[in-house]
Amino acid sequence: MNQSLEKPLFPPYLALLIGVIAISSSAIFVKLSDAPAPIIATYRLIFSVLLTLPFLFWNRGALAEIGKMSKKVWLLCILSGAFLASHFLLWFESLNYTSVASSTVLVTLQPLFAFIGGYFFFGEKVRFLALSGGLLAIAGSFVIGWGDFQVGGMALWGDFLALMGAVTVTGYWLVGQYVRQHMSSFAYTIVVYTATSVILVAYDLALGYSLVGYPAADWGWFFCLALFPTLLGHSIFNWIIKWLNTTTISMGILGEPIGTAILAYFILGEVVTPPQWIGGLIIIAGIYVFIRFNQPAKGVSSIEQATGEPKKLA
Numbered sequence: 001m002n003q004s005l006e007k008p009l010f011p012p013y014l015a016l017l018i019g020v021i022a023i024s025s026s027a028i029f030v031k032l033s034d035a036p037a038p039i040i041a042t043y044r045l046i047f048s049v050l051l052t053l054p055f056l057f058w059n060r061g062a063l064a065e066i067g068k069m070s071k072k073v074w075l076l077c078i079l080s081g082a083f084l085a086s087h088f089l090l091w092f093e094s095l096n097y098t099s100v101a102s103s104t105v106l107v108t109l110q111p112l113f114a115f116i117g118g119y120f121f122f123g124e125k126v127r128f129l130a131l132s133g134g135l136l137a138i139a140g141s142f143v144i145g146w147g148d149f150q151v152g153g154m155a156l157w158g159d160f161l162a163l164m165g166a167v168t169v170t171g172y173w174l175v176g177q178y179v180r181q182h183m184s185s186f187a188y189t190i191v192v193y194t195a196t197s198v199i200l201v202a203y204d205l206a207l208g209y210s211l212v213g214y215p216a217a218d219w220g221w222f223f224c225l226a227l228f229p230t231l232l233g234h235s236i237f238n239w240i241i242k243w244l245n246t247t248t249i250s251m252g253i254l255g256e257p258i259g260t261a262i263l264a265y266f267i268l269g270e271v272v273t274p275p276q277w278i279g280g281l282i283i284i285a286g287i288y289v290f291i292r293f294n295q296p297a298k299g300v301s302s303i304e305q306a307t308g309e310p311k312k313l314a
Contacts (some may be wrong), residue, residue: 094158106165
Protein backbone atom coordinates (compact mmCIF):
# COMPACT_ATOMS: atom_id res chain seq x y z
CA MET A 1 0.00 0.00 0.00
CA ASN A 2 2.71 2.49 0.94
CA GLN A 3 5.45 3.65 -1.37
CA SER A 4 9.05 4.31 -0.44
CA LEU A 5 10.08 7.93 -0.11
CA GLU A 6 13.71 7.22 -0.99
CA LYS A 7 13.73 7.89 -4.73
CA PRO A 8 10.83 8.90 -7.01
CA LEU A 9 10.68 7.42 -10.50
CA PHE A 10 10.58 10.88 -12.12
CA PRO A 11 12.40 14.07 -11.02
CA PRO A 12 9.90 15.91 -8.76
CA TYR A 13 11.03 19.40 -9.76
CA LEU A 14 10.63 18.58 -13.45
CA ALA A 15 7.17 17.20 -12.69
CA LEU A 16 6.41 20.43 -10.82
CA LEU A 17 7.35 22.44 -13.92
CA ILE A 18 5.07 20.31 -16.12
CA GLY A 19 2.23 20.71 -13.66
CA VAL A 20 2.64 24.50 -13.52
CA ILE A 21 2.55 24.71 -17.32
CA ALA A 22 -0.64 22.63 -17.33
CA ILE A 23 -2.50 24.66 -14.69
CA SER A 24 -1.63 27.88 -16.51
CA SER A 25 -4.43 27.02 -18.95
CA SER A 26 -7.11 26.91 -16.24
CA ALA A 27 -8.15 30.58 -16.17
CA ILE A 28 -8.19 30.65 -19.99
CA PHE A 29 -10.65 27.76 -20.28
CA VAL A 30 -12.84 29.25 -17.54
CA LYS A 31 -12.96 32.57 -19.39
CA LEU A 32 -13.86 30.83 -22.65
CA SER A 33 -16.85 29.07 -21.08
CA ASP A 34 -20.18 30.86 -20.65
CA ALA A 35 -21.48 28.39 -18.04
CA PRO A 36 -21.91 29.44 -14.37
CA ALA A 37 -18.78 29.09 -12.25
CA PRO A 38 -20.18 26.24 -10.07
CA ILE A 39 -21.10 24.23 -13.18
CA ILE A 40 -17.64 24.71 -14.68
CA ALA A 41 -16.05 23.50 -11.45
CA THR A 42 -18.45 20.54 -11.20
CA TYR A 43 -17.86 19.15 -14.66
CA ARG A 44 -14.14 19.80 -14.45
CA LEU A 45 -14.04 17.31 -11.56
CA ILE A 46 -16.66 14.90 -12.92
CA PHE A 47 -14.78 14.58 -16.21
CA SER A 48 -11.51 14.15 -14.27
CA VAL A 49 -13.03 11.22 -12.37
CA LEU A 50 -14.46 9.68 -15.54
CA LEU A 51 -11.09 9.92 -17.30
CA THR A 52 -9.31 8.37 -14.31
CA LEU A 53 -11.85 5.66 -13.42
CA PRO A 54 -10.91 3.11 -16.13
CA PHE A 55 -7.35 2.99 -14.81
CA LEU A 56 -8.64 2.11 -11.35
CA PHE A 57 -9.89 -1.26 -12.58
CA TRP A 58 -6.50 -1.95 -14.15
CA ASN A 59 -4.71 -0.95 -10.96
CA ARG A 60 -5.90 -3.66 -8.57
CA GLY A 61 -3.46 -2.48 -5.91
CA ALA A 62 -5.11 0.94 -5.74
CA LEU A 63 -8.56 -0.65 -5.70
CA ALA A 64 -7.56 -2.85 -2.77
CA GLU A 65 -5.98 0.13 -1.04
CA ILE A 66 -9.22 2.12 -1.26
CA GLY A 67 -11.13 -0.84 0.12
CA LYS A 68 -8.87 -0.93 3.19
CA MET A 69 -8.98 2.80 3.96
CA SER A 70 -9.69 3.60 7.60
CA LYS A 71 -12.37 6.02 8.76
CA LYS A 72 -9.69 8.60 9.53
CA VAL A 73 -8.30 8.44 5.99
CA TRP A 74 -11.78 8.77 4.50
CA LEU A 75 -12.49 11.83 6.62
CA LEU A 76 -9.19 13.43 5.62
CA CYS A 77 -9.84 12.75 1.94
CA ILE A 78 -13.32 14.24 2.20
CA LEU A 79 -11.83 17.29 3.95
CA SER A 80 -9.31 17.59 1.13
CA GLY A 81 -12.13 17.37 -1.40
CA ALA A 82 -14.08 20.08 0.44
CA PHE A 83 -11.06 22.39 0.31
CA LEU A 84 -10.60 21.70 -3.41
CA ALA A 85 -14.30 22.26 -4.16
CA SER A 86 -14.23 25.56 -2.25
CA HIS A 87 -11.09 26.63 -4.10
CA PHE A 88 -12.63 26.08 -7.52
CA LEU A 89 -15.93 27.75 -6.58
CA LEU A 90 -14.21 30.80 -5.16
CA TRP A 91 -11.64 31.20 -7.92
CA PHE A 92 -13.98 30.58 -10.86
CA GLU A 93 -16.54 32.96 -9.38
CA SER A 94 -13.84 35.61 -8.93
CA LEU A 95 -13.22 35.57 -12.70
CA ASN A 96 -16.75 36.90 -13.19
CA TYR A 97 -15.91 40.06 -11.25
CA THR A 98 -12.25 40.78 -11.81
CA SER A 99 -9.66 40.27 -14.55
CA VAL A 100 -7.70 37.12 -15.34
CA ALA A 101 -4.45 38.78 -14.25
CA SER A 102 -5.79 40.06 -10.92
CA SER A 103 -7.52 36.79 -10.06
CA THR A 104 -4.57 34.59 -11.03
CA VAL A 105 -2.07 36.72 -9.11
CA LEU A 106 -4.18 36.70 -5.93
CA VAL A 107 -5.01 33.00 -6.05
CA THR A 108 -1.32 32.15 -6.45
CA LEU A 109 -0.41 33.88 -3.18
CA GLN A 110 -0.56 30.41 -1.65
CA PRO A 111 3.02 30.50 -0.29
CA LEU A 112 2.03 33.13 2.29
CA PHE A 113 -0.45 30.68 3.79
CA ALA A 114 1.76 27.66 3.11
CA PHE A 115 4.62 29.17 5.15
CA ILE A 116 2.23 29.50 8.11
CA GLY A 117 0.53 26.12 7.69
CA GLY A 118 3.79 24.28 7.12
CA TYR A 119 5.24 25.73 10.31
CA PHE A 120 2.26 24.97 12.55
CA PHE A 121 1.28 21.55 11.15
CA PHE A 122 4.64 20.08 10.09
CA GLY A 123 7.20 22.11 12.00
CA GLU A 124 8.77 23.32 8.76
CA LYS A 125 11.20 26.21 8.99
CA VAL A 126 12.19 28.21 5.93
CA ARG A 127 15.74 29.51 5.69
CA PHE A 128 16.13 33.26 5.40
CA LEU A 129 17.49 33.12 1.85
CA ALA A 130 14.70 30.76 0.76
CA LEU A 131 12.11 33.04 2.40
CA SER A 132 13.66 36.01 0.62
CA GLY A 133 13.29 34.17 -2.69
CA GLY A 134 9.67 33.39 -1.87
CA LEU A 135 8.88 37.01 -1.07
CA LEU A 136 10.68 38.09 -4.24
CA ALA A 137 8.52 35.76 -6.34
CA ILE A 138 5.37 37.03 -4.63
CA ALA A 139 6.49 40.59 -5.39
CA GLY A 140 6.89 39.55 -9.03
CA SER A 141 3.28 38.37 -9.04
CA PHE A 142 2.15 41.80 -7.87
CA VAL A 143 4.25 43.46 -10.58
CA ILE A 144 2.36 41.38 -13.17
CA GLY A 145 -1.06 42.26 -11.83
CA TRP A 146 -0.41 45.78 -10.53
CA GLY A 147 -1.61 47.66 -13.59
CA ASP A 148 -4.65 45.42 -13.80
CA PHE A 149 -5.86 45.57 -10.20
CA GLN A 150 -9.17 47.36 -9.88
CA VAL A 151 -10.19 49.03 -6.65
CA GLY A 152 -13.77 49.20 -5.43
CA GLY A 153 -17.11 47.79 -6.50
CA MET A 154 -17.52 44.24 -7.73
CA ALA A 155 -13.88 44.04 -8.84
CA LEU A 156 -12.84 44.27 -5.20
CA TRP A 157 -15.28 41.47 -4.36
CA GLY A 158 -13.72 39.36 -7.11
CA ASP A 159 -10.26 40.01 -5.70
CA PHE A 160 -11.46 38.91 -2.24
CA LEU A 161 -12.91 35.68 -3.68
CA ALA A 162 -9.59 34.95 -5.41
CA LEU A 163 -7.67 35.51 -2.17
CA MET A 164 -10.00 33.10 -0.33
CA GLY A 165 -9.34 30.66 -3.17
CA ALA A 166 -5.66 30.83 -2.23
CA VAL A 167 -6.49 30.04 1.40
CA THR A 168 -8.64 27.01 0.57
CA VAL A 169 -6.23 25.51 -1.95
CA THR A 170 -3.46 25.79 0.64
CA GLY A 171 -5.66 23.75 2.98
CA TYR A 172 -6.03 21.20 0.20
CA TRP A 173 -2.27 20.89 -0.23
CA LEU A 174 -1.61 20.68 3.51
CA VAL A 175 -4.06 17.80 3.96
CA GLY A 176 -2.59 16.12 0.90
CA GLN A 177 0.96 16.53 2.21
CA TYR A 178 -0.02 14.49 5.27
CA VAL A 179 -2.25 11.85 3.67
CA ARG A 180 0.09 11.21 0.74
CA GLN A 181 2.75 9.90 3.11
CA HIS A 182 0.43 6.96 3.70
CA MET A 183 -1.46 6.52 0.40
CA SER A 184 -0.51 5.98 -3.21
CA SER A 185 -0.98 8.97 -5.51
CA PHE A 186 -3.55 7.20 -7.70
CA ALA A 187 -5.78 6.06 -4.83
CA TYR A 188 -5.63 9.45 -3.11
CA THR A 189 -6.35 11.37 -6.29
CA ILE A 190 -9.41 9.41 -7.38
CA VAL A 191 -10.94 9.40 -3.87
CA VAL A 192 -10.43 13.17 -3.45
CA TYR A 193 -11.67 14.00 -6.96
CA THR A 194 -14.77 11.87 -6.38
CA ALA A 195 -15.45 13.55 -3.03
CA THR A 196 -14.99 16.96 -4.66
CA SER A 197 -17.42 16.05 -7.45
CA VAL A 198 -20.11 14.94 -5.00
CA ILE A 199 -19.73 18.15 -2.96
CA LEU A 200 -19.97 20.31 -6.08
CA VAL A 201 -23.06 18.49 -7.40
CA ALA A 202 -24.74 18.92 -4.01
CA TYR A 203 -23.87 22.62 -4.10
CA ASP A 204 -25.34 23.01 -7.60
CA LEU A 205 -28.57 21.26 -6.67
CA ALA A 206 -28.92 23.26 -3.46
CA LEU A 207 -28.59 26.56 -5.33
CA GLY A 208 -30.79 25.47 -8.24
CA TYR A 209 -28.19 25.34 -11.01
CA SER A 210 -29.14 23.20 -14.01
CA LEU A 211 -26.74 20.32 -14.70
CA VAL A 212 -27.76 20.09 -18.39
CA GLY A 213 -28.59 22.32 -21.34
CA TYR A 214 -25.20 23.91 -22.02
CA PRO A 215 -23.77 24.56 -25.52
CA ALA A 216 -21.40 22.03 -27.08
CA ALA A 217 -18.51 24.49 -26.76
CA ASP A 218 -18.91 24.58 -22.98
CA TRP A 219 -18.72 20.79 -22.75
CA GLY A 220 -15.48 21.00 -24.71
CA TRP A 221 -14.05 23.51 -22.24
CA PHE A 222 -15.15 21.31 -19.32
CA PHE A 223 -13.22 18.41 -20.87
CA CYS A 224 -10.13 20.59 -21.45
CA LEU A 225 -10.22 21.73 -17.82
CA ALA A 226 -10.31 18.12 -16.70
CA LEU A 227 -7.54 16.93 -19.00
CA PHE A 228 -4.97 19.71 -18.78
CA PRO A 229 -5.00 21.73 -15.51
CA THR A 230 -6.53 18.90 -13.46
CA LEU A 231 -5.09 15.57 -14.61
CA LEU A 232 -1.82 17.02 -15.95
CA GLY A 233 -1.65 19.68 -13.23
CA HIS A 234 -3.28 18.92 -9.89
CA SER A 235 -2.81 15.16 -10.26
CA ILE A 236 0.91 15.65 -10.81
CA PHE A 237 1.04 17.84 -7.70
CA ASN A 238 -0.75 15.10 -5.75
CA TRP A 239 2.04 12.75 -6.78
CA ILE A 240 5.03 15.00 -6.02
CA ILE A 241 3.64 16.24 -2.68
CA LYS A 242 5.09 13.03 -1.24
CA TRP A 243 8.57 14.43 -1.92
CA LEU A 244 8.02 18.20 -2.12
CA ASN A 245 6.12 19.96 0.65
CA THR A 246 3.16 22.35 0.34
CA THR A 247 5.36 25.43 0.49
CA THR A 248 7.57 24.27 -2.38
CA ILE A 249 4.60 23.37 -4.58
CA SER A 250 2.93 26.69 -3.76
CA MET A 251 6.13 28.47 -4.72
CA GLY A 252 6.20 26.63 -8.04
CA ILE A 253 2.60 27.60 -8.70
CA LEU A 254 3.70 31.25 -8.56
CA GLY A 255 4.89 30.59 -12.10
CA GLU A 256 1.27 30.17 -13.20
CA PRO A 257 0.67 33.89 -13.98
CA ILE A 258 3.55 33.75 -16.45
CA GLY A 259 2.05 30.84 -18.37
CA THR A 260 -1.43 32.35 -18.13
CA ALA A 261 -0.23 35.69 -19.53
CA ILE A 262 1.43 33.94 -22.48
CA LEU A 263 -1.67 31.84 -23.20
CA ALA A 264 -3.93 34.89 -22.82
CA TYR A 265 -1.83 36.63 -25.48
CA PHE A 266 -2.20 33.83 -28.02
CA ILE A 267 -5.77 32.71 -27.20
CA LEU A 268 -7.59 35.76 -25.84
CA GLY A 269 -5.57 38.40 -27.66
CA GLU A 270 -4.47 40.08 -24.43
CA VAL A 271 -1.27 42.10 -24.78
CA VAL A 272 1.74 41.06 -22.71
CA THR A 273 2.78 44.32 -21.07
CA PRO A 274 6.26 45.38 -19.90
CA PRO A 275 5.24 44.92 -16.22
CA GLN A 276 4.23 41.34 -17.04
CA TRP A 277 7.61 40.65 -18.62
CA ILE A 278 9.45 42.24 -15.69
CA GLY A 279 7.24 40.49 -13.14
CA GLY A 280 7.78 37.17 -14.87
CA LEU A 281 11.56 37.51 -14.66
CA ILE A 282 11.29 38.47 -10.98
CA ILE A 283 9.11 35.40 -10.28
CA ILE A 284 11.57 33.08 -12.03
CA ALA A 285 14.47 34.55 -10.05
CA GLY A 286 12.54 34.26 -6.79
CA ILE A 287 11.53 30.66 -7.40
CA TYR A 288 15.13 29.75 -8.24
CA VAL A 289 16.43 31.32 -5.02
CA PHE A 290 13.72 29.60 -2.97
CA ILE A 291 14.37 26.14 -4.41
CA ARG A 292 18.14 26.63 -4.21
CA PHE A 293 18.12 27.44 -0.49
CA ASN A 294 14.96 25.69 0.73
CA GLN A 295 15.27 22.93 3.33
CA PRO A 296 13.71 19.50 2.83
CA ALA A 297 10.18 19.00 4.20
CA LYS A 298 10.05 18.72 7.98
CA GLY A 299 7.75 16.87 10.37
CA VAL A 300 6.16 13.72 9.03
CA SER A 301 8.26 13.60 5.89
CA SER A 302 11.62 13.99 7.62
CA ILE A 303 10.86 11.21 10.09
CA GLU A 304 9.90 8.85 7.30
CA GLN A 305 12.91 9.80 5.21
CA ALA A 306 15.15 8.99 8.16
CA THR A 307 13.54 5.62 8.82
CA GLY A 308 12.85 4.70 5.22
CA GLU A 309 9.37 3.45 6.21
CA PRO A 310 6.17 5.53 6.06
CA LYS A 311 4.14 5.57 9.24
CA LYS A 312 0.71 4.03 8.73
CA LEU A 313 -2.46 5.91 9.49
CA ALA A 314 -4.61 4.30 12.15
